[in-house]
Amino acid sequence: MLVHTLFYPLPELHLEHTLICGQAFRWKLDKEGWWSCLLPITDAPSGAARHRLVRIWQDREQVYYQTFPQQGGLAHIRDYFRLDVDLPSLASDFHARDPHLADALHAFPGLRVLRQDPEECLFSFLCTPAAPLYRIRGGIAALCRAYGDPAPQGEVAGVLHHGFPPAHRLAEASLPQMQKFGLGFRAKNIRETARQVLANGGAVWLSGLRSLPYPDAKAALMTLPGVGDKIADCVCLFSLDKDDAIPVDTHIRQIAQRRYLTSPGGLGQGPKTFTRKAYIQIGDLLRERFGPMAGWAQQYLFYHDLYEKGAWGSYTALYKYDAEAVRPLQ
DNA sequence: GGCCGACCTGTGAG
DNA sequence: ACTCACAGGTCGG
Numbered sequence: 287m288l289v290h291t292l293f294y295p296l297p298e299l300h301l302e303h304t305l306i307c308g309q310a311f312r313w314k315l316d317k318e319g320w321w322s323c324l325l326p327i328t329d330a331p332s333g334a335a336r337h338r339l340v341r342i343w344q345d346r347e348q349v350y351y352q353t354f355p356q357q358g359g360l361a362h363i364r365d366y367f368r369l370d371v372d373l374p375s376l377a378s379d380f381h382a383r384d385p386h387l388a389d390a391l392h393a394f395p396g397l398r399v400l401r402q403d404p405e406e407c408l409f410s411f412l413c414t415p416a417a418p419l420y421r422i423r424g425g426i427a428a429l430c431r432a433y434g435d436p437a438p439q440g441e442v443a444g445v446l447h448h449g450f451p452p453a454h455r456l457a458e459a460s461l462p463q464m465q466k467f468g469l470g471f472r473a474k475n476i477r478e479t480a481r482q483v484l485a486n487g488g489a490v491w492l493s494g495l496r497s498l499p500y501p502d503a504k505a506a507l508m509t510l511p512g513v514g515d516k517i518a519d520c521v522c523l524f525s526l527d528k529d530d531a532i533p534v535d536t537h538i539r540q541i542a543q544r545r546y547l548t549s550p551g552g553l554g555q556g557p558k559t560f561t562r563k564a565y566i567q568i569g570d571l572l573r574e575r576f577g578p579m580a581g582w583a584q585q586y587l588f589y590h591d592l593y594e595k596g597a598w599g600s601y602t603a604l605y606k607y608d609a610e611a612v613r614p615l616q
Numbered sequence: 617g618g619c620c621g622a623c624c625t626g627t628g629a630g
Numbered sequence: 631a632c633t634c635a636c637a638g639g640t641c642g643g
Contacts, residue, residue, distance in 0.1 A: 308638065411638085415638080415639035472639095475640085511641090515640095516639060517638095520638080
């Protein structure tokens with residue numbers, strides 16, 4: 287069991303902030319206190335392994351990791367955590383563009399936007415509408431245990447990992463069972479979107495959206511049932527390389543209206559309900575302010591707002607090692 | 617174009 | 631104990 291090291295200080299990559307800030311829902315702390323997840327290998331050639339088990343931990347100066355299979359592990363980690371992005375420079379650029387962001391940048395150094403597998407990202411965010419984090423995580427974990435493949439290496443550090451279920455499995459998933467997982471009305475969207483993704487060409491079609499311009503990729507996603515502006519932008523930002531995609535959820539909307547749109551004639555006095563026009567306006571405003579990496583600024587705003595509302599404490603509790611979570615379902 | 621309400625359901629504030 | 635609104639939205643009328 288070889289442990290590799292990467293010389294990366296906390297301000298470059300902070301695992302906890304990055305992994306619990308609400309962009310990925312499947313990472314867990316194992317018995318030894320390492321973050322671990324069975325990650326899909328996007329566009330894996332047929333015959334090759336479709337998943338890689340990643341365990342990762344850090345102290346002040348270094349990041350330690352193990353991957354199974356080991357071959358290709360470093361490249362996978364660099365890609366997933368987007369270690370090519372110079373985060374300290376980006377943070378100081380954000381600070382110069384808007385001192386409002388200083389608190390969030392200071393509170394969460396090393397928070398990075400991830401580059402996730404598009405299929406996992408899409409179906410994960412289909413679980414999020416009007417749901418608190420415990421429901422999102424619980425539903426996704428249950429989907430993986432019911433329809434995902436268990437890790438070939440079996441239990442590692444007290445956890446039996448499962449891969450994220452591929453679309454062809456979700457397309458045939460049982461609606462009543464998914465609702466039992468706490469997914470409620472989201473279940474139908476998951477199954478119907480899975481069917482439509484397959485009809486469009488499956489995972490290859492989805493990851494192919496990476497090479498389209500942002501507006502085209504977003505429009506393609508929004509043809510899927512249950513995918514509106516917000517979820518489409520989540521998939522664009524967290525998995526399709528669209529760094530200027532801005533998911534405008536209820537938190538971002540409140541921040542924007544409170545902080546940026548209070549001037550007379552601004553959205554502050556606009557329509558009562560949250561309209562698509564307002565969605566576009568807020569996204570454009572943040573893009574104008576923060577530039578081509580505006581999606582990253584959005585993530586700082588979002589997570590900092592959760593922190594200020596006191597949700598942070600209960601969020602971290604969700605990630606403690608949980609022996610229950612390693613048992614196979616039903 | 618804007619403005620409802622419905623959609624599932626566990627949780628926590630009152 | 632027991633409501634009751636709420637939670638990273640979306641869709642149709």
